Amino acid sequence: MFVKRLQLSQFRNYSSLDIEPIDGVNILVGENAQGKSALIEAIYLLATSRSFRASDESEMVRHQSPEEKLPALISAEIYRVKQNEAQIDINLHETEKKSVRVNGVKKTRIVDMLGNLNVVLFCAIDLGIVSADPSVRRRYLNIELSQISPKYIIDSSSYKKALEQRNRLLKELRERPHTDIGVLEAWDAQIVQFGAPIMEKRKFFVENLSPIANEIHGELTGGKESLEIRYQPNVSNGGNGFQADFEAAIQKVRYEERRRGVTLVGPQRDDMQFLINGLDARSFASQGQQRTVVLSLKLAEFRLMEEYVGEPPVILLDDVFSDLDDYRRGQLISRVFGKGQTFITCTELHAFGDKTLESAAIYRIRSGTYTRENVSV
Ligand SMILES: Nc1ncnc2c1ncn2[C@@H]1O[C@H](COP(=O)(O)OP(=O)(O)OP(=O)(O)O)[C@@H](O)[C@H]1O
Ligand SMILES: [Mg+2]
Known part of the structure; x- marks a missing residue:
C-alpha cells in the first residue's frame, strides 16, 4: 500500500x-x-x-x-x-x-x-521506550492494537468511560462512606467486561511480537543477545483468561479503593518489559543496547503488521x-x-x-x- x-x-x-x-x-x-x-x-x-x-x-x-x-x-x-x-x-x-x-x-x-x-511510526519518543514511564509503553500497545483490532478501540473507549464513572463514584463513596455500594458493583462488572479483552489482546500481541523481535535482535547483535518482550498485566493471569482474575483483583482491593477513592487495578496500570539475555533492559542495558532493542521492536512490528494486513505498511x-x-x-x-x-x-x-x-x-x-x-x- x-x-x-x-x-x-x-x-x-x-x-x-x-x-x-x-x-x-x-x-x-x-x-x-x-x-x-x-x-x-x-x-x-x-x-x-x-x-x-x-x-x-x-x-x-x-x-x-x-x-x-x-x-x-x-x-x-x-x-x-x-x-x-x-x-x-x-x-x-x-x-x-x-x-x-x-x-x-x-x-x-x-x-x-x-x-x-x-502505518508503522518510529518517532523520537520511541527511542526511550525501554526506560520511559509505563504510560509510554501502554500508549505504544494502544497505538499498535488500535490499528489491527477495531474491537480493541471499541473496548478501550468503553473502558475509559466506565473507569471515569467508577472513579467518580469511588470519590463520592469516600466522602459519604455509608452510601449503598450496589452501584459500585455495577461498575465493577463494566470495567471487567471491557478491561479483560483489552488485556487478552495485549497479551496476544506481545506474545506474537516477542519471537519476531528476538529473531531480528539476534541478527542485529551478531547472535550475542537474545531479546524477550514480556507483557506485564496489572492483573495476574492464572491461565484461564483475565476475566476471573480481574474480578478477584477488584475484590481484594475493595477496601483500599474506597479509602483512596480511585480504581487501583486494571489495564490502565499495565506495563511491558524487555529482557536482554534474560536481564531487564531497563536497569541493565546501555543506551546503545536499548536503541538496538527499539530497532528490533520496530522492525518486528513492521513484519507483524505486514503479516496481519497482507502487504507492507507505510x-x-x-x-x-x-x-x-x-x-x-x-x-x-x-x-x-x-x-x-x-x-x-x-x-x-x-x-x-x-x-x-x-x-x-x-x-x-x-x-x-x-x-x-x-x-x-
Ligand atoms: N495550528 C498551527 N497553526 C500554525 N502553525 C502551527 C500550528 N501548529 C504548529 N504550527 C507550527 O508549524 C511549524 C512546523 O512544525 P513541525 O513540528 O512540523 O516542524 P518540523 O519541521 O518537524 O521541525 P523540527 O525539525 O524541529 O522537528 C512550527 O513552526 C509550529 O510552530
Ligand atoms: Mg519535527
Whole structure:
C-alpha cells in the first residue's frame, strides 16, 4: 500500500499542500519548525484517526485570523494491492468534532474509517521506550492494537468511560462512606467486561511480537543477545483468561479503593518489559543496547503488521534517523527500504548513503511549502 496523493489545507503551518509521494523512500528535509513532522502527523492521522503528538485535535487546525476560521482538511488517495484504492478525507474543526469520509461516505464511528491505511511510526519518543514511564509503553500497545483490532478501540473507549464513572463514584463513596455500594458493583462488572479483552489482546500481541523481535535482535547483535518482550498485566493471569482474575483483583482491593477513592487495578496500570539475555533492559542495558532493542521492536512490528494486513505498511520515521548510528541506520535501511513506502524527516541529507539518495524522492520543506530536489551524488 502507499499514499498516492496527499492534500492538506489549513493543517498546522500548511495553508495548502498537494503532494504525490513516490512508492519508495520519501525524504522530508528542512530546518527546524518548517512542517516536516506535521506531514508525518497528517499521514498518521489518516491511518489511526489520531495525532501522535497533539492531545487536543484543534491544535492541528492552522491558526487563522478570527474572521477566517476555516476547518483543516486532510485528504489522501491510498493505493492498496489487496483492496480497491481508497480516498480518505478528514475535516478538523476548532470547536466541533472531526468528520471523516472514506470514498465519499461519512463514517460516524472511528473504527469504520480504520483499515484503509496502515502505518508503522518510529518517532523520537520511541527511542526511550525501554526506560520511559509505563504510560509510554501502554500508549505504544494502544497505538499498535488500535490499528489491527477495531474491537480493541471499541473496548478501550468503553473502558475509559466506565473507569471515569467508577472513579467518580469511588470519590463520592469516600466522602459519604455509608452510601449503598450496589452501584459500585455495577461498575465493577463494566470495567471487567471491557478491561479483560483489552488485556487478552495485549497479551496476544506481545506474545506474537516477542519471537519476531528476538529473531531480528539476534541478527542485529551478531547472535550475542537474545531479546524477550514480556507483557506485564496489572492483573495476574492464572491461565484461564483475565476475566476471573480481574474480578478477584477488584475484590481484594475493595477496601483500599474506597479509602483512596480511585480504581487501583486494571489495564490502565499495565506495563511491558524487555529482557536482554534474560536481564531487564531497563536497569541493565546501555543506551546503545536499548536503541538496538527499539530497532528490533520496530522492525518486528513492521513484519507483524505486514503479516496481519497482507502487504507492507507505510513506514514513518520522524526525527529518529539522524539519532541512530551508522550501523543501526544501515540495518534499518536494508530491512525496510524497498519493501514499503517510507517517509523520513531529517534536517540534513548527509546521514543517507548515495544509493538511498539516488533512489529516493527528496522534498525540501520550508514554512509549509515544499520543493522537490534532485541531489547529484
Ligand atoms: N495550528 C498551527 N497553526 C500554525 N502553525 C502551527 C500550528 N501548529 C504548529 N504550527 C507550527 O508549524 C511549524 C512546523 O512544525 P513541525 O513540528 O512540523 O516542524 P518540523 O519541521 O518537524 O521541525 P523540527 O525539525 O524541529 O522537528 C512550527 O513552526 C509550529 O510552530
Ligand atoms: Mg519535527
